[in-house]
Amino acid sequence: MWQFLADNLPHATATLNATATVLLALGLIRIRQGNPRAHKKMMLAALCVSGVFLALYLLHKGALYQTTGEPNKRFPTDPSIASDAARYTYFSILGTHLILAIAVPFLALRAVYLAMKGRIVAHKKLVRFAYPIWMYVSVTGVLVYLMLYQIYAV
Numbered sequence: 678m679w680q681f682l683a684d685n686l687p688h689a690t691a692t693l694n695a696t697a698t699v700l701l702a703l704g705l706i707r708i709r710q711g712n713p714r715a716h717k718k719m720m721l722a723a724l725c726v727s728g729v730f731l732a733l734y735l736l737h738k739g740a741l742y743q744t745t746g747e748p749n750k751r752f753p754t755d756p757s758i759a760s761d762a763a764r765y766t767y768f769s770i771l772g773t774h775l776i777l778a779i780a781v782p783f784l785a786l787r788a789v790y791l792a793m794k795g796r797i798v799a800h801k802k803l804v805r806f807a808y809p810i811w812m813y814v815s816v817t818g819v820l821v822y823l824m825l826y827q828i829y830a831v
Contacts, residue, residue, distance in 0.1 A: 682740035691822035693730035698815040759829040767824045774817040
């Protein structure tokens with residue numbers, strides 16, 4: 678079972694990240710169209726999808742540790758598989774992704790809280806920087822997956 682999870686959860690989590698990206702974009706479109714009800718649905722769906730992502734991501738770390746003794750898959754060091762430029766690009770994306778990903782749950786939950794309490798001015802102030810961070814984390818999550826599990830897979 679652990680091997681199955683270690684092998685397949687990255688595909689599921691990348692799909693969830695991509696889904697969150699689409700929902701975030703739709704949420705922005707809906708609020709700009711003046712449709713707060715549809716915006717709310719899209720953003721709450723993005724929050725739920727991201728929550729499922731986080732649970733499966735943590736399960737994958739456990740499954741990977743159970744099967745390999747390490748919680749992370751390593752980026753290839755063989756230059757015939759991935760050039761130094763690819764390696765530096767990967768770690769640049771991964772580093773910024775990880776740092777910002779730590780903030781996303783707190784920012785997203787605070788934004789939802791403010792909106793639900795009707796504190797729309799405070800909500801708008803927060804999401805001016807929280808939304809781009811969440812979007813960046815969702816997009817770069819997919820890029821990290823593609824680089825590690827598709828483009829430079831070993």
